[in-house]
Amino acid sequence: MNKKYLSALVCGFGAAVLTTIPGIQSIGCCLLAPVASVVAIYLYKKSQTGLLKIQTGTGILLGLLTGIFAALFASGFEIIFTYITRTSDLVTSMPQAEKVVKEMNLGPGAEESMEVLKQMVSEIQSKGFSFLYTFLITITNLITYSIFGMLGGLIGTAIINKRSQSI
Amino acid sequence: MLLTEVNNFTVNIFERQPKIILTRIILLSILFFWIYGFLLPTITSIDNSISNMLLARVYSNVCHQESAKCISIGNASMMVCSRCAGIYFGAFTAGLLSLLLIVPSISRTVLILSAIPLGMDVLFVLTGVYTYSQGIASATGLVFGGVVYLFLLNELENLFSKKPFQGNE
Numbered sequence: 001m002n003k004k005y006l007s008a009l010v011c012g013f014g015a016a017v018l019t020t021i022p023g024i025q026s027i028g029c030c031l032l033a034p035v036a037s038v039v040a041i042y043l044y045k046k047s048q049t050g051l052l053k054i055q056t057g058t059g060i061l062l063g064l065l066t067g068i069f070a071a072l073f074a075s076g077f078e079i080i081f082t083y084i085t086r087t088s089d090l091v092t093s094m095p096q097a098e099k100v101v102k103e104m105n106l107g108p109g110a111e112e113s114m115e116v117l118k119q120m121v122s123e124i125q126s127k128g129f130s131f132l133y134t135f136l137i138t139i140t141n142l143i144t145y146s147i148f149g150m151l152g153g154l155i156g157t158a159i160i161n162k163r164s165q166s167i
Numbered sequence: 168m169l170l171t172e173v174n175n176f177t178v179n180i181f182e183r184q185p186k187i188i189l190t191r192i193i194l195l196s197i198l199f200f201w202i203y204g205f206l207l208p209t210i211t212s213i214d215n216s217i218s219n220m221l222l223a224r225v226y227s228n229v230c231h232q233e234s235a236k237c238i239s240i241g242n243a244s245m246m247v248c249s250r251c252a253g254i255y256f257g258a259f260t261a262g263l264l265s266l267l268l269i270v271p272s273i274s275r276t277v278l279i280l281s282a283i284p285l286g287m288d289v290l291f292v293l294t295g296v297y298t299y300s301q302g303i304a305s306a307t308g309l310v311f312g313g314v315v316y317l318f319l320l321n322e323l324e325n326l327f328s329k330k331p332f333q334g335n336e
Contacts, residue, residue, distance in 0.1 A: 019228075030229035030230060030251055030254070033229075056322060056325070056326045057326070074228075089224075089227070090220065097219070097220070113217040113218070116217060117217065117220065136220075136221060136224065137224065140221060140224045140225045140228065141228060143225065144225055144226075144228040144229055145228065148229060151319065154319060154322050154323070155278075155315070155318065155319065155322070157322070158275075158318065158321075158322045159275055159278070162274075162275045
């Protein structure tokens, strides 16, 4: 396997594992995916003996790949946990959401979308799997982790190249 | 007089470096939409539960969203915590200033220095030296966000306007 993909795969997996640990996100906040990308670039540079500098484009690509792998693994973990426990964030937050919609009297649009959410919740509680829920979490994970992965890739490339220059 | 000088400077930058200005505007626009997204519950009532759930889900990937740590306006609170909001507002402020002023080159040391207050705040809250304060979290985030944005901008502008690294890749 190409070492570029390997370092991104390892770090993406690591970031996804960390997202599942309770409390880590309250410390890491928005830094998990960018830090994973920086580590991926560092590992890639270590694996390429004789490589003096990493091109910015390569750094961004590595960050993007790390973000994509992190998103896919994080979604996979969430699907597995949802299947085993028959519950998810959506299920636990549903009563609160229902209360808010009723209190605010947001109209027929809100009622219709609430029905779709209720269907997702009932599918999760009965079968442990909802295709729509899986699709939505995968898409949202892909969007956020990719963006933050690329940002991490850009910053990481600059930091690692500057470090190489100073050594 | 001052306004004329600023206008002349802006016109000069536009004439000389349109790519740089375009990069800054695009980056700032993306950031604006990102900030607008997490401010949405405080600005307007979302009448679609799926949109609300999706938005909350997008921001939950990048923030713990603990309600006690989120800035509230009226009955609604932002979809990110005070620290994250500070980071994004700091970046946005730096982005706005970058449209009018020359962006200073940010070194790795400055980047690390800007992260120290934020890191110390996290550490002190975790160890119980003091309790979580939305003001301190926002302020430390504001500094870090601004510096990171300028650092990113430098790197992007190097990527688009200058020759690429002469590395041995």
